[in-house]
Amino acid sequence: MELTLLGTGAPDGLPRPACPCAVCAAARGPHARAATALLVDGVQLLDLTPGAALAAARAGQTLGGVRQVLLSHPHDGPSVELPPGLPSAGRAADGRVLTLLSGHRVRAVPMDAPGTGYEVTAPDGERLLYLPPGGAPAGVEPERDPPPPYDVVVADVVGRPDAVARLRAVGAAGPATDIVAAHLGHDVPQGPELERRLAAAGARAVPDGTTFTAGAYRPGPEVPRRTLVTGGARSGKSVEAERRLAAFPGVVYVATGGGRDGDPEWAERVRAHRDRRPASWLTRETCDLVPLLADDGPPLLIDCLSLWLTDAMDRVDAWDDAAWDGGGRKALHARTAELVEGVRATRRTVVAVTNEVGSGVVPATASVRRYRDELGRLNAAFAAECEHLLLVVAGQALPLRG
Structure with missing residues (x-):
């Protein structure tokens, strides 16, 4: 499963428009982040953000093969223009299971806050969990015969670290799970301070436009004991x-x-x-x-x-x-x-x-x-x-x- 984060920022981006705070003032160049959107294997787009087609091109990707666009959270402000050729964007009802012709299976995961999470299983079995800003899975309980841990979790680690704790408590996130922080806003200064806080949680942040492979070996952050x-x-x-x-x-x-x-x-x-x-x-x-x-x-x-x-x-x-x-x-x-x-x-x-x-x-x-x-x-x-x-x-x- 190839994943490209077209953006990694909060819904209104970083820096936030007209915000005078110190973090926004310093969020320039590599520290600027567009609203979070995730492209999965070139066939599925999770969250639609302004300039999605241009963001994909900058990352060396194209939206031409996208067959499904899912939204994870309520979008305030003006509607985002749908790039030509993309299917309509919408949110799936909690618990609904959707299957693409590509073989990707998607399940809508209920949240404890407004929004919807998406569990995506690739044709070869790799598993992704994508969570909305400010949301954690609702009603997570240990299962008698649980599936293996997710290969990748993309979540609001800074705003809702308890979401990761819930997943770890039931074995849905294990030592090998790649936990990637998204929906990053002006709550934490970018750069070394953000990396330090995420490393303590066993997570990481990546720049906008980063492409990586789910399930590929990579050394995780070393959490001090x-x-x-x-x-x-x-x-x-x-x-x-x-x-x-x-x-x-x-x-x-x-x-x-x-x-x-x-x-x-x-x-x-x-x-x-x-x-x-x-x-x-x-x-x-x-x-x-x-x-x-x-x-x-x-x-x-x-x-x-x-x-x-x-x-x-x-x-x-x-x-x-x-x-x-x-x-x-x-x-x-x-x-x-x-x-x-x-x-x-x-x-x-x-x-x-x-x-x-x-x-x-x-x-x-x-x-x-x-x-x-x-x-x-x-x-x-x-x-x-x-x-x-x-x-x-x-x-x-x-x-x-x-």
Whole structure:
């Protein structure tokens, strides 16, 4: 199955007309994207966009052999002119199966948002899933005798990473599935930042006009297995960590802060975190991290190490100078060493969040200085066991390693 992405952008393209945002301002040349449209084996066009015939010619293709044009989503604004010789464009009803004379079989897949997805099976058996902007498959459930994973998934990975998670949860997307991001808008800066975010989701982006073959071997993006996200207060650390696992199912969110009775501000923080998480994630409120790291299972998101350290210091009474000198120091270092060893030995995917607290004013008390120093040591030891290290500053994630 030969696939040509005539465009890879959001429905109104990138840059968006008359949009003053920074991403649109920088979306020039290779970073500009026309609205997404996909040509399948030269016989089927998924989504019709302005200038489709010219886009095909630029990609070395022709629309002369197209026998079916399917739309995946409602098209706002003026109607798009149908190039001469193409059949009428329309959306198929959910669940409907269409067969072309070429032998391609198409099934309309229902979405959880306005739009229709299309599952295309080529005559030789390769399988493609094409999803609309802002949409994820509705009612996806494990099957008793499931078909093999899709060879290619073209989806709104940036806007709906949970769509990929749903497919992975039921085996419809596997390690060899080529996940290609489409419908790309101004939510993410183009270039290295887009590539970094997609690589974390096990996906990739391609320029407009790219032709590739479904089922052909290509090395997929290498998803880091252990990642530490650090930064200052309210820098966007937790959002970055959550984003890195949004395309994976069954994530275990490990909240080390627990609850604080009678503190409405803390309760609001916890609520905001919960509201951001996908409904499919499991939450564990615990500081007992070593057993979780030792178990096999889905990815862990640990938020955060600084609160874990607070709990660890509470347990050994490290805030008291006499207790610290009388054995608290040794007990805390043994506990942090056990955690670091657990990270080194774990087979799970782990994303952990921590804080940078040593860059400002020197604390006035010995106990707070002790906490600052111990967190710095913990961060350095934990980071040494991670393949990927990110520093988040003003909402921007800067890769320090990986």
